[in-house]
Amino acid sequence: MLKIIRNRIEQGYRTSSYPKEPIDLYHRYRGLPIIHHTCDPAIVKQCAEICPQDAILSAEYKIDLGKCTFCGRCEEIADGAFVTFSQDFAMGTESREALICDGFLPKLAEHSKQHFKKLFGRSLQLRQVSAGGCNACEADTNVLNTPFFDLSRFGIDFVASPRHADGLHVTGPVSRNMKTALLATYEAIPTPKIVIASGACSISGGPFFDSTEITGGLEKILPVDLYIPGCPPHPLSTLHALLQFFTKTP
Amino acid sequence: MANLLQIHNGEVVKRSAIPLLSFPEFAEVLTDFINRNGFIVQFFAYPQNRENRLLAVLRNKQLYITSCTVKESFDSLTASASEKFHMFEREIAEQYGITPKNHPWLKMVRYHANYRNVPDVFGNDYAVDIPGEYPYYEVEGDGIHEVAVGPVHAGIIEPGHFRFQCAGEEVFSLEIQHGYQHRGIEKLLTRVPLKRLPIICEGIAGDTSIGHNLCCCQALEALGNLSVSPEATIVRTMALELERIANHIGDLGALSGDVAFNPPAAYFGRIRGEFLNLLLILCGNRFGKSLILPGGISKSMNREQSGIIKNKLRELEPEIRHVCDLLFSAHTVQARFEQTGTVSREIAARLGLVGYSGKASGLDYDARVFFPTESYFSLEGYRNEITNGDVNSRAWVRREEIMHSIHLINTLLKRSEELCPKTTMTKISLEPDACIVTINEGWRGEISHCLLTDNSRKIERYKIKDPSFHNWTGLAMSLRNQEISDFPLCNKSFNLSYCGFDL
Numbered sequence: 001m002l003k004i005i006r007n008r009i010e011q012g013y014r015t016s017s018y019p020k021e022p023i024d025l026y027h028r029y030r031g032l033p034i035i036h037h038t039c040d041p042a043i044v045k046q047c048a049e050i051c052p053q054d055a056i057l058s059a060e061y062k063i064d065l066g067k068c069t070f071c072g073r074c075e076e077i078a079d080g081a082f083v084t085f086s087q088d089f090a091m092g093t094e095s096r097e098a099l100i101c102d103g104f105l106p107k108l109a110e111h112s113k114q115h116f117k118k119l120f121g122r123s124l125q126l127r128q129v130s131a132g133g134c135n136a137c138e139a140d141t142n143v144l145n146t147p148f149f150d151l152s153r154f155g156i157d158f159v160a161s162p163r164h165a166d167g168l169h170v171t172g173p174v175s176r177n178m179k180t181a182l183l184a185t186y187e188a189i190p191t192p193k194i195v196i197a198s199g200a201c202s203i204s205g206g207p208f209f210d211s212t213e214i215t216g217g218l219e220k221i222l223p224v225d226l227y228i229p230g231c232p233p234h235p236l237s238t239l240h241a242l243l244q245f246f247t248k249t250p
Numbered sequence: 251m252a253n254l255l256q257i258h259n260g261e262v263v264k265r266s267a268i269p270l271l272s273f274p275e276f277a278e279v280l281t282d283f284i285n286r287n288g289f290i291v292q293f294f295a296y297p298q299n300r301e302n303r304l305l306a307v308l309r310n311k312q313l314y315i316t317s318c319t320v321k322e323s324f325d326s327l328t329a330s331a332s333e334k335f336h337m338f339e340r341e342i343a344e345q346y347g348i349t350p351k352n353h354p355w356l357k358m359v360r361y362h363a364n365y366r367n368v369p370d371v372f373g374n375d376y377a378v379d380i381p382g383e384y385p386y387y388e389v390e391g392d393g394i395h396e397v398a399v400g401p402v403h404a405g406i407i408e409p410g411h412f413r414f415q416c417a418g419e420e421v422f423s424l425e426i427q428h429g430y431q432h433r434g435i436e437k438l439l440t441r442v443p444l445k446r447l448p449i450i451c452e453g454i455a456g457d458t459s460i461g462h463n464l465c466c467c468q469a470l471e472a473l474g475n476l477s478v479s480p481e482a483t484i485v486r487t488m489a490l491e492l493e494r495i496a497n498h499i500g501d502l503g504a505l506s507g508d509v510a511f512n513p514p515a516a517y518f519g520r521i522r523g524e525f526l527n528l529l530l531i532l533c534g535n536r537f538g539k540s541l542i543l544p545g546g547i548s549k550s551m552n553r554e555q556s557g558i559i560k561n562k563l564r565e566l567e568p569e570i571r572h573v574c575d576l577l578f579s580a581h582t583v584q585a586r587f588e589q590t591g592t593v594s595r596e597i598a599a600r601l602g603l604v605g606y607s608g609k610a611s612g613l614d615y616d617a618r619v620f621f622p623t624e625s626y627f628s629l630e631g632y633r634n635e636i637t638n639g640d641v642n643s644r645a646w647v648r649r650e651e652i653m654h655s656i657h658l659i660n661t662l663l664k665r666s667e668e669l670c671p672k673t674t675m676t677k678i679s680l681e682p683d684a685c686i687v688t689i690n691e692g693w694r695g696e697i698s699h700c701l702l703t704d705n706s707r708k709i710e711r712y713k714i715k716d717p718s719f720h721n722w723t724g725l726a727m728s729l730r731n732q733e734i735s736d737f738p739l740c741n742k743s744f745n746l747s748y749c750g751f752d753l
Contacts, residue, residue, distance in 0.1 A: 003572075003575065003576045004576065006572070007514075007517065007572055007576050008513065010569060010572060011517050011520075011569070014520055025530075026527075026530055026531055026534075028530065028531065028532075028533065028534040028549065029530055029534050030535075050445065050675060052443075052445045052446045052448075052449045052675075053446075053449070069449055069540070070534075070535070070540075071449060071539070071540035071548075072534060072540055072549075073540075073548070073674070073675055076548075076674050085534075128405075128406040129409075130407065130408045130409055130431075131409070132430070132431050132432070132433055132749075133431070133453070133456070133749065134452070134453040134454065134455055134456035134749050135408050135455060135456045135457055135747070135748070135749050136453075136456025136457065136459070136539070137456070138406050138407065138408065139500075140536065142405075142406045143519075143523060143526075145519075146516070146520050146522075146523060147516050147519065147520050148523060158405070158406055160404035172431070173433065175430065175431060175432055175433055175752075176362075176432070177360075177361055177362075177381045177429050177430045177431075177432050178401065178409055178430045179379055180380050180381075181401045181402050181409065181430070182402075185402055201453075206453065207446070207449045207450045207452070207453040208433045208434075208435070208438065208453065210438070210442070211433055211435075211437075211438045212434055212437075213362060213432055213433050213434030213437075214434070231535075231539060232456065232536075232537070234536070
């Protein structure tokens, strides 16, 4: 008993005050890219060539955040003359096109659907399906249930049964072998239901793009309402997106 | 031993130098080696001169390699020699359509068409979407029932399928079927530009990003004749240890949760996050993705980063000790941990378990000590104390490894007072007609990558082995004659990778 009390005192209260107070991530964290539009086209081309994900559209000076794994190799070219990464973790979007971005994303709250907010604003139950990724997305989704993020204080929970869920939170590039199980889970969720594509894999196939064993993007098989980029998305990216998109007073 | 070539971890050998035996010779050499307390690191098929070859990487205290030629089938070594071949032979059948004759339990591993476009050994039609044409083990009789779970599990967990054959609460047999996470990684790695390799390897298993990518980069460095500065080596070693600590702490938290002891579950969950954040301090990603590149590290480490890590470790080390003490001294926890899910030393050795699962059963193998890479040449190993093979032992090994890893990082921090410089992704020209094996002790145990290049310097075969490939069978064995309600606890104590296995 004494040990329990001593540990309780030592651990103290750890829950983050986000979103009431802003949160600062370490300067090495790579969030929303800042694109320098006056950059020499030759450098932009170099960045596109070095990009392992083919995520840079050099002609348009844009980065596809749905493909990007935020590895930061482009930032190393010419001291970040074309792109540097900010610490802005707010990167959720309601459309795939918006992720092909010039450094700016539409305000998610303004683009969220009002009937979703009405339906799910106070209580959102999600069924998570891991469909062929590397498990980092799942791990950083699980983290939302640790004391620091404490997701359930916002009325958002991950549930075991699709029958109890309002929607699907999908990670992974949807391997051929998971497609059937994923669709069956989707079917089992009562309507109206929402679908979230979380992480580069579920948005575009991620590091595994071009593999014949994956479907390569959730939107090819299900209608997606919310996209959360990252490899994996920082837990704060997920938290921000869920709060902005679904709750009434984020 | 003339039929075995001794190699070193991370050493490039010519493909022509690998002994090429007839199958009977090969079978004899392998059987003999395994019978003398030897283990298999890799065993796989590859094409050469329009022939099918089998290549085996073996270890006792040294590392050996040998190969043979086979046609469309060969006599199963699982049947004649050892269970250690079981999964490897099933994988060979699936990947290359070569049948191991008389294999006692020949079924698919990941459910995909073979690489050679020859008729499927299992008679499956892979144009149909549904995996599940599996010959499941069956038990019949009064009171026998079957419990099937997955592929979509109850929590935020990767997909896999488990079948329990039970009499009442007692489990006779647990069958584990994977493949749902199969992304075709080994095949993909042979046909993409080299710049994609580190990122794909980080995605073999996200919780082992550092471990797998380290194996990949070490192989590319040796094949591409790149050297790594001693300073960068320090950071890579530290990152591997941070990854180990983060995962072990997460597991101790999950184990606490499974025995309904919530305080340590919450504390460990939070502390795990602190270690992930330390990886973010190093490289900007909580899983250490993008940190390691062929030739070094992508971000330099200077006094700012090493200072943060040092201070954080000083703060967290006593917390971890106290929470561990809370967990391991609770008699309710001991009552659930001890003598649950026991895998004897004999069974562990027969299956070839690695990492904490093997150590907990008394198999004293740590790749950091046996086949050191990076800074491990100059770091001390440790020996775990409790080796009963039960859940308690597997939990206790983690506690010891966490403390040992903190000690290692502190040692390394003292050596890295100066700047550890970064490198960038460079063009690499790989050695032609070469073979390399790289081994590292990931947090789950021995990780190994084996690459074969062709005469045009391209990677012809990329073979990956996650420690889970050995250890899933250990989990199935731990459930024998246990109560089915002990499954979550046994499962967490092994905490194996689905994606690392599925590839």
